[in-house]
Amino acid sequence: MDVERLLHRHGVDLARLDPAPHVPTWQEMRDHLALLTGCAVCGDTCLSAWIVDTESGPRWVGLCQIHTPGVLSELVAPAVLGKTGAVHG
Template identity: 40%
Template sequence: MARERMTLAKLFRRHGVDPEMLPHAPPSPPDSLVRTRITQAPLQPCAACGEDSSHILVRDFGDGPRWVDLCWEHGWATVEPAPRMPTTLEGILADVREVAAELGLELRPISPEEFQEMAHRARKRRGQP
């Protein structure tokens, strides 16, 4: 399934998001803070659609760093591919399968629902609802 790729600016225009209304973030937050934000209960709402977030970015839109919380669909739609990186899900999975096979690993992609369940279990382990 091909997803429409877009920039954050296009996503924000399409959904009427004012970046200045996003919550302030520390510059270059440590990974531990990002992990806490992405697994804390309740989950942060996607800046574009309000669904539970699964992608967290920190971007400066000119007035200091801001948290950009995005759901699965909007997060992947705005990911910029690296040079020579495949740009379709099928191409990406083919590359990952090849590397996994070289390492003798079994690849098992997870669905957005499984990802959310993993986040839920992580919150429970930390004593959060």
């Protein structure tokens, strides 16, 4: 399941997500993960930062361990994945 489908299934309002850069650097992804207030779905602690394309541009999405698609329980580093491109540094 991709992130956009996950958000849609949970009825998350994409308009309330923070605008994101089109091509974020790893530093931006990491810094923003620290700023995310909680999982976009349930509000739990964010494990991963994602960027999704919306009608009004790319938006940041934070997801917890439960809602991060395909996440492994032993994963400790932020997962940097997204439809607009992944940046690993």
